[in-house]
Amino acid sequence: MAKKELTYSLALAELKSILARLEGQDVDIDQIASDVKRSAELVKYCKEKLKNTENEVDAILKDMKE
Numbered sequence: 001m002a003k004k005e006l007t008y009s010l011a012l013a014e015l016k017s018i019l020a021r022l023e024g025q026d027v028d029i030d031q032i033a034s035d036v037k038r039s040a041e042l043v044k045y046c047k048e049k050l051k052n053t054e055n056e057v058d059a060i061l062k063d064m065k066e
Helices: 009-021 032-065
Strands: none
Touching: 009 032
Protein backbone atom coordinates (compact mmCIF):
# COMPACT_ATOMS: atom_id res chain seq x y z
CA MET A 1 0.00 0.00 0.00
CA ALA A 2 1.31 3.46 -0.92
CA LYS A 3 2.16 5.84 1.87
CA LYS A 4 -0.16 8.87 2.06
CA GLU A 5 1.47 12.19 1.29
CA LEU A 6 1.44 14.44 4.31
CA THR A 7 -0.88 17.41 4.07
CA TYR A 8 -1.58 20.20 6.52
CA SER A 9 -4.93 18.64 7.41
CA LEU A 10 -3.41 15.21 8.03
CA ALA A 11 -0.59 16.71 10.11
CA LEU A 12 -3.07 18.67 12.20
CA ALA A 13 -5.26 15.60 12.72
CA GLU A 14 -2.23 13.57 13.81
CA LEU A 15 -1.18 16.32 16.22
CA LYS A 16 -4.67 16.34 17.75
CA SER A 17 -4.54 12.56 18.09
CA ILE A 18 -1.15 12.68 19.82
CA LEU A 19 -2.36 15.44 22.13
CA ALA A 20 -5.45 13.46 23.09
CA ARG A 21 -3.29 10.42 23.80
CA LEU A 22 -0.87 12.45 25.96
CA GLU A 23 -3.73 14.06 27.86
CA GLY A 24 -5.41 10.72 28.49
CA GLN A 25 -5.28 8.83 31.72
CA ASP A 26 -3.59 5.80 30.18
CA VAL A 27 -0.40 7.51 28.99
CA ASP A 28 2.19 4.97 27.82
CA ILE A 29 5.41 6.25 29.38
CA ASP A 30 7.43 4.32 26.80
CA GLN A 31 5.67 6.19 23.99
CA ILE A 32 5.96 9.75 25.31
CA ALA A 33 9.38 10.60 23.85
CA SER A 34 8.47 9.37 20.37
CA ASP A 35 5.12 11.19 20.52
CA VAL A 36 6.85 14.44 21.46
CA LYS A 37 9.43 13.94 18.70
CA ARG A 38 6.71 13.27 16.12
CA SER A 39 4.75 16.28 17.36
CA ALA A 40 7.80 18.51 16.86
CA GLU A 41 8.17 17.21 13.29
CA LEU A 42 4.50 17.86 12.57
CA VAL A 43 4.59 21.37 14.05
CA LYS A 44 7.65 22.19 11.93
CA TYR A 45 5.87 20.86 8.82
CA CYS A 46 2.74 22.91 9.59
CA LYS A 47 4.75 26.10 10.17
CA GLU A 48 6.60 25.63 6.87
CA LYS A 49 3.35 24.91 5.03
CA LEU A 50 1.70 28.02 6.47
CA LYS A 51 4.71 30.20 5.62
CA ASN A 52 4.87 28.86 2.05
CA THR A 53 1.15 29.42 1.59
CA GLU A 54 1.45 32.96 2.95
CA ASN A 55 4.28 33.66 0.48
CA GLU A 56 2.24 32.28 -2.42
CA VAL A 57 -0.80 34.38 -1.51
CA ASP A 58 1.37 37.50 -1.11
CA ALA A 59 2.88 36.89 -4.55
CA ILE A 60 -0.55 36.46 -6.11
CA LEU A 61 -1.84 39.65 -4.49
CA LYS A 62 1.27 41.54 -5.59
CA ASP A 63 0.76 40.37 -9.19
CA MET A 64 -2.86 41.53 -9.07
CA LYS A 65 -1.79 45.05 -8.08
CA GLU A 66 0.61 45.41 -11.01
